[in-house]
Amino acid sequence: MKSLVIFFSAEGTTASAAKQLAELKHADLFEIRPEKPYTAADLRYTNPLARCNIEFFRKRDVPVIGAVDHFEAYDTVMIGFPIWYGCAPNVVNTCCKAYNWTGKTVYLFATSGGSGIGKTVEKLSPYLKGASIKDARVITSVQELADWQ
Numbered sequence: 001m002k003s004l005v006i007f008f009s010a011e012g013t014t015a016s017a018a019k020q021l022a023e024l025k026h027a028d029l030f031e032i033r034p035e036k037p038y039t040a041a042d043l044r045y046t047n048p049l050a051r052c053n054i055e056f057f058r059k060r061d062v063p064v065i066g067a068v069d070h071f072e073a074y075d076t077v078m079i080g081f082p083i084w085y086g087c088a089p090n091v092v093n094t095c096c097k098a099y100n101w102t103g104k105t106v107y108l109f110a111t112s113g114g115s116g117i118g119k120t121v122e123k124l125s126p127y128l129k130g131a132s133i134k135d136a137r138v139i140t141s142v143q144e145l146a147d148w149q
């Protein structure tokens with residue numbers, strides 16, 4: 001069984017969890033990097049004109065750099081991201097759209113400022129067609145994922 005951890009992190013919290021998870025599960029690691037990196041100003045959601053708000057409210061795709069090599073070789077894919085506006089950031093949707101998920105076992109993990117997983121699965125599922133989503137959790141420590149197979 002070959003496993004992959006895919007993650008997006010704007011401010012480092014999810015990155016740290018994703019790296020630990022990849023070690024714990026002996027999985028490969030792929031970082032979702034937007035073509036245009038987020039600056040602190042881009043993330044200031046209290047500003048209605050901040051990039052994050054424009055992308056979210058206008059449902060924008062966010063182009064990403066590169067792609068997973070031999071995605072077809074992975075059986076299990078763990079996808080990590082920060083909760084933005086109660087769900088996965090648009091850049092995660094854009095990334096997921098690029099792959100064929102048929103037959104993949106998928107686990108979702110997120111970090112947040114306090115929100116739960118909410119409607120994350122429902123909203124991300126259209127971009128993971130054919131995958132079996134086994135679990136989705138907001139975590140504070142990667143140890144909470146030790147039971148993932």
Ligand SMILES: Cc1cc2nc3c(=O)[nH]c(=O)nc-3n(C[C@H](O)[C@H](O)[C@H](O)COP(=O)(O)O)c2cc1C
Nearest residue numbers: 009010011012013014082084085086112113114115
């Ligand atoms: C644009 C934006 C939207 C956010 N929306 C939420 C939210 O709806 N609920 C929440 O609990 N935290 C929210 N947060 C906080 C992040 O989920 C939290 O800080 C996360 O751990 C950041 O992960 P990262 O360091 O990997 O980017 C938001 C942060 C940003 C920048």
